[in-house]
Amino acid sequence: MNILEFLISPSDAAKRSGPHDKVVLSSRVRLARNIRGVPFPGHARKADRVRAFETLMPAVQSLNQVGSDAFAESMEKLSQNEKKVLVERHLISREHEAKGVGSGIVLNREETLCLMVNEEDHLRMQALRPGLQLGQAWMSLDSVDTDLESRLEIAFSEQYGFLTACPTNLGTGIRVSAMLHLPGLVLGEQINQIIQAVSKLGLAVRGLYGEGTEALGNVFQVSNQMTLGESELEIVERINKVLLQIIEHEENARLTLLEKKAKVLFNHIGRAYGTLANAHSISSKETMNQLSLLRLGVDIGMIPGTPKSLVDELFLLSQPAHLQLKTPDKLDAEQRDMLRSDMLRDRMREVARPDHLGVVIPPKAAA
Amino acid sequence: MVCIVCKQKEAKVHYTELAQGQVKKIDLCETCAKEKGLSDPTSFNLADILLGLGASHEMEQASESKGGELKCQTCGFTQADFKKTGRLGCADCYKVFAEGLAGMLKTMHKGTTHKGKVPQTFRRSHDHASKLAQLEQDLQGAISREDFEHAAVLRDQIKVARKTPAKA
Numbered sequence: 270m271n272i273l274e275f276l277i278s279p280s281d282a283a284k285r286s287g288p289h290d291k292v293v294l295s296s297r298v299r300l301a302r303n304i305r306g307v308p309f310p311g312h313a314r315k316a317d318r319v320r321a322f323e324t325l326m327p328a329v330q331s332l333n334q335v336g337s338d339a340f341a342e343s344m345e346k347l348s349q350n351e352k353k354v355l356v357e358r359h360l361i362s363r364e365h366e367a368k369g370v371g372s373g374i375v376l377n378r379e380e381t382l383c384l385m386v387n388e389e390d391h392l393r394m395q396a397l398r399p400g401l402q403l404g405q406a407w408m409s410l411d412s413v414d415t416d417l418e419s420r421l422e423i424a425f426s427e428q429y430g431f432l433t434a435c436p437t438n439l440g441t442g443i444r445v446s447a448m449l450h451l452p453g454l455v456l457g458e459q460i461n462q463i464i465q466a467v468s469k470l471g472l473a474v475r476g477l478y479g480e481g482t483e484a485l486g487n488v489f490q491v492s493n494q495m496t497l498g499e500s501e502l503e504i505v506e507r508i509n510k511v512l513l514q515i516i517e518h519e520e521n522a523r524l525t526l527l528e529k530k531a532k533v534l535f536n537h538i539g540r541a542y543g544t545l546a547n548a549h550s551i552s553s554k555e556t557m558n559q560l561s562l563l564r565l566g567v568d569i570g571m572i573p574g575t576p577k578s579l580v581d582e583l584f585l586l587s588q589p590a591h592l593q594l595k596t597p598d599k600l601d602a603e604q605r606d607m608l609r610s611d612m613l614r615d616r617m618r619e620v621a622r623p624d625h626l627g628v629v630i631p632p633k634a635a636a
Numbered sequence: 637m638v639c640i641v642c643k644q645k646e647a648k649v650h651y652t653e654l655a656q657g658q659v660k661k662i663d664l665c666e667t668c669a670k671e672k673g674l675s676d677p678t679s680f681n682l683a684d685i686l687l688g689l690g691a692s693h694e695m696e697q698a699s700e701s702k703g704g705e706l707k708c709q710t711c712g713f714t715q716a717d718f719k720k721t722g723r724l725g726c727a728d729c730y731k732v733f734a735e736g737l738a739g740m741l742k743t744m745h746k747g748t749t750h751k752g753k754v755p756q757t758f759r760r761s762h763d764h765a766s767k768l769a770q771l772e773q774d775l776q777g778a779i780s781r782e783d784f785e786h787a788a789v790l791r792d793q794i795k796v797a798r799k800t801p802a803k804a
């Protein structure tokens with residue numbers, strides 16, 4: 270089956286919901302593993318890489334958790350745009366996008382488990398969940414990992430734990446992360462404070478989209494940096510605790526904005542609606558920022574009858590590779606901006622006009 | 637401003653990241669930025685870059701004391717390769733480059749000894765070794781107490797335990 274036919278439709282993908290999903294878009298746990306006796310992918314000769322691939326793919330596919338209805342393919346069989354779509358779905362890394370012969374992807378039917386074969390390590394396993402569900406994600410991935418142990422000879426040392434290509438992943442090989450939507454903290458100009466506080470705890474915060482320090486769409490990723498000397502559960506618990514605090518700060522920031530700067534907030538959201546519904550050319554950058562405001566509008570009850578999932582779907586459909594799916598002709602940036610605006614104008618007809626009268630302004634006591 | 641990695645081309649990509657409360661700035665040329673995966677904010681890890689720079693220095697010092705460049709016999713990876721990529725070549729590289737890695741791991745991680753999940757096979761061999769050690773200790777005790785009857789039983793148990801080594 271073709272990957273594009275296999276993937277859950279953008280509309281259904283956006284409908285997945287989880288705890289705290291006003292703020293937490295998704296949770297992810299990743300484990301890095303290597304097999305013994307084969308150089309790491311970056312240093313392996315092609316023959317070695319292919320050997321590792323041929324050992325790993327059947328082992329991974331035989332897992333119960335993967336299932337017989339999973340998608341499993343060599344990266345060379347995917348087109349450039351298909352790989353980009355997988356990146357936009359957050360299923361594979363950009364590094365994996367560049368891979369071809371000797372690398373592969375295995376994705377389960379529910380898209381809750383995605384394995385990259387021969388990325389930077391022989392195996393990168395990821396458990397994905399909507400909303401804040403890190404414990405769930407870890408438990409499911411732990412069981413996948415345990416089942417794999419009996420099928421593969423894993424590189425492990427008593428001193429250093431799981432051996433990885435990059436020493437930054439050594440030990441548990443775990444990367445726990447969550448994607449957060451933080452418009453309240455950005456508009457309230459508290460985001461830098463939060464980033465500093467969180468990074469002091471040994472966690473990394475970065476904008477998920479955009480270059481350098483900019484965070485397009487107010488989407489941030491929080492993840493652990495250290496992997497050695499701390500158990501998986503300790504890492505998961507620590508990051509979960511921090512995330513709960515960030516959620517609280519974001520919720521408070523939104524309340525404060527409503528309480529003290531409601532007009533400014535309504536103005537932002539109203540204009541976002543206007544732009545998205547009426548533009549005839551719109552960049553990806555502007556789209557993400559406006560959709561972020563629209564999502565905030567939905568969250569505070571300013572856009573009656575519109576589900577959050579519609580906004581999330583548009584976010585996905587606005588990405589370059591997803592737009593490219595609409596036409597066989599290779600789009601340049603300018604054509605893409607027009608096509609994006611056409612799609613948005615069309616779909617925005619499903620979105621009700623913002624109505625600030627529907628917003629419940631919290632009483633002063635709430636703050 | 638020149639690129640901090642190749643120290644040749646002009647730095648065009650500037651990245652700031654907050655890690656452990658410190659603002660770290662990185663200036664790279666476009667080629668090196670791409671090579672380091674900097675174009676991808678989701679997988680980019682500043683530590684990787686810092687690591688490739690700082691650690692190789694430490695490794696150089698470690699190898700100088702041994703008179704010559706370190707090289708992994710299993711995969712042929714050299715410290716020059718490490719300096720270039722910030723990655724290791726194979727699992728055995730961790731033994732070869734252990735000395736140079738130690739200090740760096742300390743600054744990078746919470747500790748330098750693994751805590752957490754241990755694969756079943758390693759657990760078994762670990763349990764096995766400690767069980768054997770315990771039996772041997774009991775045997776010494778029995779002999780020193782002149783309890784040869786018990787010692788004979790323990791000796792048989794040790795014999796059996798040694799014959800069935802754990803899967804490596």
Ligand SMILES: [Zn+2]
Nearest residue numbers: 639642665668
């Ligand atoms: Zn350079």
Ligand SMILES: [Zn+2]
Nearest residue numbers: 708711726729
């Ligand atoms: Zn090696």
